[in-house]
Amino acid sequence: MDTVTLYDYWRSSASYRLRIALNLKGIRYECEAVDLLSAEQKSVANLARNAQGLVPSLDLNGDILTQSLAIIEYLDELHPEPAFLPATARERARVRALAYAIAMEIHPVCNIGVVDQFMAMTDAKPEIKQQWMQTIIRKGLLAFEKMLQHPDTGRFCHGDQIGLADICLLPQVYNADRWGAKRDDLPLISGIVERANNLEAVKQAYPTDPAKAP
Ligand SMILES: N[C@@H](CCC(=O)N[C@@H](CS)C(=O)NCC(=O)O)C(=O)O
Incomplete structure (x- = not known):
């Protein structure tokens, strides 16, 4: 059973990208809010996940990934259907x-x-x-x-x-x-x-x- 946690902020567009991607792939996940308004992205806890002090980060069974586009392409490689990138x-x-x-x-x-x-x-x-x-x-x-x-x-x-x-x-x-x-x-x-x-x-x-x- 996979444990997938998305560290996001509701209005963050990079986080929104990941929510769309995870939903399209049918991957179940929990959201854990990082409040950008109170600068929680710069907290010790978030910096440990995301050295740039940003959201989103995705925790896949303890493996923490950052940078939304890199994560989306990784998810696409792990779960090829539906494909996010075309054939050629x-x-x-x-x-x-x-x-x-x-x-x-x-x-x-x-x-x-x-x-x-x-x-x-x-x-x-x-x-x-x-x-x-x-x-x-x-x-x-x-x-x-x-x-x-x-x-x-x-x-x-x-x-x-x-x-x-x-x-x-x-x-x-x-x-x-x-x-x-x-x-x-x-x-x-x-x-x-x-x-x-x-x-x-x-x-x-x-x-x-x-x-x-x-
Ligand atoms: N290229 C990064 C961008 C991440 C990013 O800029 N996130 C914004 C929210 S959309 C953020 O955390 N901003 C907080 C800040 O700049 O301190 C990605 O795609 O993951």
Whole structure:
């Protein structure tokens, strides 16, 4: 019997990626909250799991993994169905390019630690934070929409099966809406998100504020 614990924060998009991936693979897991608002990610306990002082971390029977994309690819290797990456090397390069366009370009620049550091160093007014988020996310999603203008885009980012790129896109769109970034002129992204959000595995992963949980 596997014991799988996800150390996450409900609003963390990298954690949301992992919840979607675990649900799609049908892997049962417990969530253990690491509260980013009280900087619990920098606690001794979390640093022992995650040397970068971030979430998520995944404990698989005592083997602790970090970095959401590395974990998702590992889960995909352990549990090949449903596959998160397509069959050919060229297709995998396309899917990874889509995933990285979000996970390595948009997400790190909007990370709470980075933005709070910028706010403190520039003594910026609070509204600058929202403008920062809106600008970076919008720019990134515009580029992503262009990348989707490709014959291999289907019901999802690549073909008709949900995969790694979609797993990165959904939390980023959640964040876009959270910060009020304009995205109503991005029809390919909107269609994919709508279809994905209808899947039970995706619905179950949706961020829920524990303070408002029933
Ligand atoms: N590349 C990492 C990013 C992890 C990350 O940035 N997590 C954010 C939440 S989404 C975090 O822990 N931020 C806290 C901080 O910056 O102190 C991954 O994919 O796991």
